[in-house]
Amino acid sequence: MAEERLVAQGIVKRYGSATVLHGVALTLRSGEVHGLVGHNGAGKSTLLKVLAGAVAPDGGTILLDGRPVSFASPAAATAAGIACVFQELSLLENLTVTQNLFLAREIASAGILDKQAMRETARRELAANGLNLTGDEKVANLPVAQRQMIEIIGALARNARVILLDEPTTALERGQIDRLVETLRRIARERDVAIVIVDHKLDEIFAVCDHVTALMDGRVVLDAPIATVSHEAVVESIIGQQEAARLQAQAPAVHATAAAKPSPILTARGVGAPRGLRDVSLDLAPGEVLGLYGLAGSGRSRLLRTLYGLEPVGHGTMRLRDRPYRPQSPRAAMREAVVFVSEERKANGFIPDFDAIRNCTLPVLRRHAWGGVIRRQEAEQEAIGVLERLRVRGDIHAPMSRLSGGNQQKALLAKAVLQRPQVLLLDEPTKGIDVGTKAEIHAFIRSLAAQSGVAVLVVSTEEEELLAVCDEVIIMQRGRCSGRRHEAARLDSTTLRRLALETTPEPVLA
Amino acid sequence: MMKEGQAVSSVTEKPVARKRWKLPDETGILGMLIVVFVIFCAMSPNMRTLSNGLVLLLNGAVIGLLALGQTFVLLIGGIDLSTGANIAFMGVLVSLLMAHGVFWPLAVLLTLAAGTLMGVVNGIIIQYFRVPPFIVTFSTMGVMSSLALIITGANSISITQPGFAFIGQGLVGGVPVPVLILAAMAILAGLLLSKTILGTHIYATGGNREAARLAGVNITTTTITVYAVSGLCASLGGIIDTGRLMVGFPTTGLGDELFFSIAAAVIGGVSLFGGVGRVQGAMIGAVLIAVVSDGMNVLNVSSYWQSLVIGVIVLIAVIFDTYRRRSAGVPLSETLRSLLRTHGMRRTG
Numbered sequence A: 001m002a003e004e005r006l007v008a009q010g011i012v013k014r015y016g017s018a019t020v021l022h023g024v025a026l027t028l029r030s031g032e033v034h035g036l037v038g039h040n041g042a043g044k045s046t047l048l049k050v051l052a053g054a055v056a057p058d059g060g061t062i063l064l065d066g067r068p069v070s071f072a073s074p075a076a077a078t079a080a081g082i083a084c085v086f087q088e089l090s091l092l093e094n095l096t097v098t099q100n101l102f103l104a105r106e107i108a109s110a111g112i113l114d115k116q117a118m119r120e121t122a123r124r125e126l127a128a129n130g131l132n133l134t135g136d137e138k139v140a141n142l143p144v145a146q147r148q149m150i151e152i153i154g155a156l157a158r159n160a161r162v163i164l165l166d167e168p169t170t171a172l173e174r175g176q177i178d179r180l181v182e183t184l185r186r187i188a189r190e191r192d193v194a195i196v197i198v199d200h201k202l203d204e205i206f207a208v209c210d211h212v213t214a215l216m217d218g219r220v221v222l223d224a225p226i227a228t229v230s231h232e233a234v235v236e237s238i239i240g241q242q243e244a245a246r247l248q249a250q251a252p253a254v255h256a257t258a259a260a261k262p263s264p265i266l267t268a269r270g271v272g273a274p275r276g277l278r279d280v281s282l283d284l285a286p287g288e289v290l291g292l293y294g295l296a297g298s299g300r301s302r303l304l305r306t307l308y309g310l311e312p313v314g315h316g317t318m319r320l321r322d323r324p325y326r327p328q329s330p331r332a333a334m335r336e337a338v339v340f341v342s343e344e345r346k347a348n349g350f351i352p353d354f355d356a357i358r359n360c361t362l363p364v365l366r367r368h369a370w371g372g373v374i375r376r377q378e379a380e381q382e383a384i385g386v387l388e389r390l391r392v393r394g395d396i397h398a399p400m401s402r403l404s405g406g407n408q409q410k411a412l413l414a415k416a417v418l419q420r421p422q423v424l425l426l427d428e429p430t431k432g433i434d435v436g437t438k439a440e441i442h443a444f445i446r447s448l449a450a451q452s453g454v455a456v457l458v459v460s461t462e463e464e465e466l467l468a469v470c471d472e473v474i475i476m477q478r479g480r481c482s483g484r485r486h487e488a489a490r491l492d493s494t495t496l497r498r499l500a501l502e503t504t505p506e507p508v509l510a
Numbered sequence B: 001m002m003k004e005g006q007a008v009s010s011v012t013e014k015p016v017a018r019k020r021w022k023l024p025d026e027t028g029i030l031g032m033l034i035v036v037f038v039i040f041c042a043m044s045p046n047m048r049t050l051s052n053g054l055v056l057l058l059n060g061a062v063i064g065l066l067a068l069g070q071t072f073v074l075l076i077g078g079i080d081l082s083t084g085a086n087i088a089f090m091g092v093l094v095s096l097l098m099a100h101g102v103f104w105p106l107a108v109l110l111t112l113a114a115g116t117l118m119g120v121v122n123g124i125i126i127q128y129f130r131v132p133p134f135i136v137t138f139s140t141m142g143v144m145s146s147l148a149l150i151i152t153g154a155n156s157i158s159i160t161q162p163g164f165a166f167i168g169q170g171l172v173g174g175v176p177v178p179v180l181i182l183a184a185m186a187i188l189a190g191l192l193l194s195k196t197i198l199g200t201h202i203y204a205t206g207g208n209r210e211a212a213r214l215a216g217v218n219i220t221t222t223t224i225t226v227y228a229v230s231g232l233c234a235s236l237g238g239i240i241d242t243g244r245l246m247v248g249f250p251t252t253g254l255g256d257e258l259f260f261s262i263a264a265a266v267i268g269g270v271s272l273f274g275g276v277g278r279v280q281g282a283m284i285g286a287v288l289i290a291v292v293s294d295g296m297n298v299l300n301v302s303s304y305w306q307s308l309v310i311g312v313i314v315l316i317a318v319i320f321d322t323y324r325r326r327s328a329g330v331p332l333s334e335t336l337r338s339l340l341r342t343h344g345m346r347r348t349g
């Protein structure tokens, strides 16, 4: 029997003069998974932060098992049995996996840690969730997908009564997501907990949730059992009726024909790097959008990082515009008009206290300066144009750290585009971006290639995204890539996944 | 078995988590200590005597204690500039208490409590008023050093309870008491950091304050604790210095102590950015500084050179620390190679 575990009513949150939550109500039942959706900046993360004690609300009441509660700190919420995975990765990089898993709930007697017990429990939990780690690794050395899994494992293992997950799957791949969906459903049922999941990928919402709530500009616009709503209804409640209609009417992307393609601007032959890249060959031509697909751990991100000079090249040759290319640093890559958007927002290095506009203009100030004096107006106009085109919602004149996660991502894309790249390397470009804007961004990427002749290389764990935005896709397996192309128009997600799993070596590019 | 491993590795990034025996981070600095010590020994036979070894440690004990306290503070990403002044004030305090007839063990306990309280005050101002630790402890440094002078009228206070000399001058089994105190404190501190919840939370706070808070770590507790530990260590330093001289000087501890203690921690691998470092390292750093000071004494090098040499050692240590952070997880040899490469000093052949 699903009893009401947590009832929030009339939650109000203001930041300065802006009201972010206008009296939001949310009812979480034990044994249920509750989906929370809404456009970027709708207030989903803010709502979860209020429930998790990380942010103090300006109004409203929260009842936990019928008793009113108010949390002064995340520690207080944790003590009351609420566990939360926040949107931004928040593991401590200087600690080990085990230390992170048990942070603030260490196994100890009289304050003395029982390291053996923690190590064993951690190893068991990690293995049960398909992570081949000992637990003694420093988190700083782990890839994003593993970090995200570790955070989720940490929250699930807390024996909480309410579990809040803010976009937990952005870095995960299909297999991991399927397993997570399974786990969440099981945990909700077996442990009788209430789970909230924020997610922009609606198929995941439909796969895992019992109930869905949609927020729009800080107000609840949909609150219903999942069985009673259609996919379209949810989309509509996220982006509004008109937008939804427009989205439907939008013609599918026209893929460039393979015939008249200019000669490649960037080529790699037999490239290997010390950590994880073995043998990569690829060609990237101006005006094309090339997808790079592979399982987690196949070295996709590492390849992009290597092309951008973030990691050293071991062997093999790379050429850019028919000249040898071996960037020693991102600066060197940028000088060659190679630009990269990383899957880790924090690693992209925006300056949190600068507003979005200033962050975007920072790398291109030289273009707008004369003798070292900046023509600020001109620089800002250009930045605002792109920010609007990418539909950044929120105050672009306020410190960028205050934008919602998805809007920060859009601003980072804008920053990359403003650098007028000739080679654009995108790692999970629409991570955390809502359904309405996603199509917009895909169209934008395609137009960059088609109209400005940019060579774009896209990595994504979402097969549908690659098929929507790319002309062709190349596959990476265990640090190897033959460079053989598969036409996106003739692929579907299942085929793509099969290709990535196949172990037969493909013929290598000459 | 094999099959399982493969299935798993397809969803994880690293194929197999190799178990590899790693050198502790402090290996480099320990090597440096040994080299420096051997060089001094080769240059002067006096350096090699056991008695000199004990003098060296005795002279280094107070700096070691301060470094210990500073390690805690640095670990949460803070800094405590007030420790030197704390020595002056606490030395005066313990002397005054005894001069007013308080039996010396009680005077010592009261002074330790006062030092801890001073640290708590630092911690509270930093945590609740959000003033940067640099500013807060800089201010308390001024306050404490002035108070020491004001209370005493800049006069020294001689100590009349002979029992008190045991703390500064006593020997147990031939080892000076201050050295024993330092050893005991270091072991306790090391255990606290590595074996307790509080220790883990201190590292967490220094690693990323906001992330630690969100995870449910009580950062108020960790912040106040580390400054309290630093205050406690400083008052212990003040008591030892006073016990060695059997006079309370209002200006003890205002020399190189603060600089040398921060240097010791940093040389030992305690990061100024927080979250990284161990007591072992800081203690090796303190011994290294003691060896350099003592060695230069023995060799009759002007003491004017001391700060210069230690300054250079700190610089090398910090450059190294920065490189290590940038290339986290990369083995030492690799770090060195990249250091050389970026500075165009790559060996040919």
Ligand SMILES: Nc1ncnc2c1ncn2[C@@H]1O[C@H](COP(=O)(O)OP(=O)(O)OP(=O)(O)O)[C@@H](O)[C@H]1O
Pocket (backbone or CB within 6 Å): A015, A020, A038, A039, A040, A041, A042, A043, A044, A045, A046, A047, A087, A393, A394, A395, A401, A402, A403, A404, A405, A406, A407, A432, A434
């Ligand atoms: N610290 C802050 N100061 C001012 N405004 C803020 C702050 N944090 C969030 N906001 C604003 O509150 C609104 C809601 O943000 P929130 O992060 O809750 O959105 P979201 O629904 O989680 O979006 P996303 O899908 O992009 O993660 C946004 O307009 C954001 O700019």
Ligand SMILES: [Mg+2]
Pocket (backbone or CB within 6 Å): A044, A045, A046, A087, A166, A404, A405, A406
């Ligand atoms: Mg959010």
